Amino acid sequence: MFSLLAQIPLNAERLSAPGSKSWAGYVFTNSLIVAAVVAILVLVFARRATRKMALVPDRPSQNFFEAVIEALYGMLEGIVGPHMVARAFPLLATLFLFILASNWFGLLPGVGTVGFGTGRGPLLSLSELEAPLLRPANADLNLTLGMALVFMFFWALWSYQELGVGGFLHHTFGPKGEMKGFMRYVLIPIFAFVGLIEIISIAFRPVSLSLRLFGNIYAGENLMHTMSELGTTMGMPTAIAFLMKVIVPIPFYFLELLVGVVQALVFTLLCAVYIKLTTSHDESHEKAHDDAHAPHDKTAAPAH
Amino acid sequence: MTYLLLAESESIPQIFGLNWPAFIAQVLAFSIVLYVLKTYAFGPIINVLEERRKRIAEGQANAEKIKQQLAESEAKYRELLDKANVQSQKLIDEARQSGEAVKQRAVADATAEAERVSARAREQTQLEHDRVLSEVKRELGRLVIDTTAKVTGKVLTAEDQQRLGEETVRQLA
Numbered sequence: 001m002f003s004l005l006a007q008i009p010l011n012a013e014r015l016s017a018p019g020s021k022s023w024a025g026y027v028f029t030n031s032l033i034v035a036a037v038v039a040i041l042v043l044v045f046a047r048r049a050t051r052k053m054a055l056v057p058d059r060p061s062q063n064f065f066e067a068v069i070e071a072l073y074g075m076l077e078g079i080v081g082p083h084m085v086a087r088a089f090p091l092l093a094t095l096f097l098f099i100l101a102s103n104w105f106g107l108l109p110g111v112g113t114v115g116f117g118t119g120r121g122p123l124l125s126l127s128e129l130e131a132p133l134l135r136p137a138n139a140d141l142n143l144t145l146g147m148a149l150v151f152m153f154f155w156a157l158w159s160y161q162e163l164g165v166g167g168f169l170h171h172t173f174g175p176k177g178e179m180k181g182f183m184r185y186v187l188i189p190i191f192a193f194v195g196l197i198e199i200i201s202i203a204f205r206p207v208s209l210s211l212r213l214f215g216n217i218y219a220g221e222n223l224m225h226t227m228s229e230l231g232t233t234m235g236m237p238t239a240i241a242f243l244m245k246v247i248v249p250i251p252f253y254f255l256e257l258l259v260g261v262v263q264a265l266v267f268t269l270l271c272a273v274y275i276k277l278t279t280s281h282d283e284s285h286e287k288a289h290d291d292a293h294a295p296h297d298k299t300a301a302p303a304h
Numbered sequence: 305m306t307y308l309l310l311a312e313s314e315s316i317p318q319i320f321g322l323n324w325p326a327f328i329a330q331v332l333a334f335s336i337v338l339y340v341l342k343t344y345a346f347g348p349i350i351n352v353l354e355e356r357r358k359r360i361a362e363g364q365a366n367a368e369k370i371k372q373q374l375a376e377s378e379a380k381y382r383e384l385l386d387k388a389n390v391q392s393q394k395l396i397d398e399a400r401q402s403g404e405a406v407k408q409r410a411v412a413d414a415t416a417e418a419e420r421v422s423a424r425a426r427e428q429t430q431l432e433h434d435r436v437l438s439e440v441k442r443e444l445g446r447l448v449i450d451t452t453a454k455v456t457g458k459v460l461t462a463e464d465q466q467r468l469g470e471e472t473v474r475q476l477a
């Protein structure tokens with residue numbers, strides 16, 4: 001048995017009537033509302049930025065969006081390589097933008113603090129709040145796991161397109177390097193074992209990706225709530241508790257702004273690295289590829 | 305409200321609130337964002353960035369080409385200028401030489417003409433002198449004949465007149 005004290009529950013709260021078992025009751029959670037709002041905001045901004053595209057941009061929205069996309073494109077091209085970037089960029093960029101927007105949206109006043117509950121006064125205190133109307137979208141494992149599985153689907157698709165099933169098995173279990181002769185046969189079982197570990201590692205990627213993001217954002221939300229409630233928890237007079245509610249969370253807002261970017265980057269960069277690991281050709285494969293093309297090059301050379 | 309999270313009686317999906325409807329809804333929300341951004345945002349932006357990159361590359365290539373052409377034109381211009389300088393110098397030299405020759409020829413012609421005019425003048429002077437002299441001689445001869453005829457008081461014959469004339473001319477010569 002383990003126990004953890006938290007200001008907010010691990011699961012997103014349903015907005016339907018308590019005890020409802022309907023399909024809609026499961027779907028409409030406070031985190032889904034935030035995810036939908038963030039999705040609409042991102043799409044509206046993207047539409048606004050790309051509505052009247054000009055080669056010489058004269059609108060700040062196009063300028064800003066272009067700068068973000070260009071920076072992301074350059075960074076991701078450096079990881080997945082020019083060969084894969086055209087295919088992988090939309091997914092990776094969407095992951096980054098959506099996660100970042102969700103993380104920062106979760107810091108807006110009202111997220112996690114406005115909702116339903118039973119209290120004594122006209123306004124509920126945080127401790128009386130039972131079902132907030134809004135919850136940071138990434139503080140719901142359904143979303144983070146969903147994004148991780150969408151990524152894994154495309155990762156599997158691109159790996160299949162690039163390597164095929166045989167190529168993937170060879171890439172995972174086959175001996176690496178250019179070892180020949182007896183040593184090669186000695187190392188085959190070791191590489192097969194390493195391949196098995198690699199398969200387990202791949203299987204755990206969606207879990208690690210989703211739990212890392214969920215854990216950080218959920219912890220951040222808990223942290224903000226804990227800091228907001230610090231005065232009350234310590235039994236301070238109402239006025240001081242109110243002041244502490246305003247002042248104490250401020251440094252943590254900056255921390256959470258940073259965490260929001262870092263987690264979006266970590267998720268995106270890890271996905272890019274996973275793509276790179278399977279779709280990039282290793283040296284021996286490159287050499288075999290070059291050797292296979294060498295006769296054509298030699299015959300083609302005099303023509304130049 | 306503080307939550308005490310227990311993992312004793314609930315499964316992990318239950319603890320984390322994982323359920324298929326919410327999961328599918330979140331996946332759909334993300335997939336819609338992915339589709340719309342890929343189709344309507346990233347595509348046009350990347351096309352514009354690529355187009356701009358091409359334009360910049362073309363601009364740089366053109367600038368390089370223009371720079372090269374300018375250098376070539378400048379070299380050609382300098383070459384032409386040098387050639388023109390040489391040619392003009394040559395023309396000036398030729399003109400100077402030609403002018404000198406014309407001058408010398410003109411001087412020679414003028415000298416020759418002056419000599420010719422001078423010779424003709426001398427010749428005419430001589431002719432005039434001879435004519436005047438012969439006129440004077442003839443007049444003197446006639447005066448001598450007339451004087452002699454008056455002094456002697458006789459009529460001189462043609463032979464006397466011829467003899468006197470010849471004598472006078474001989475005396476004057």
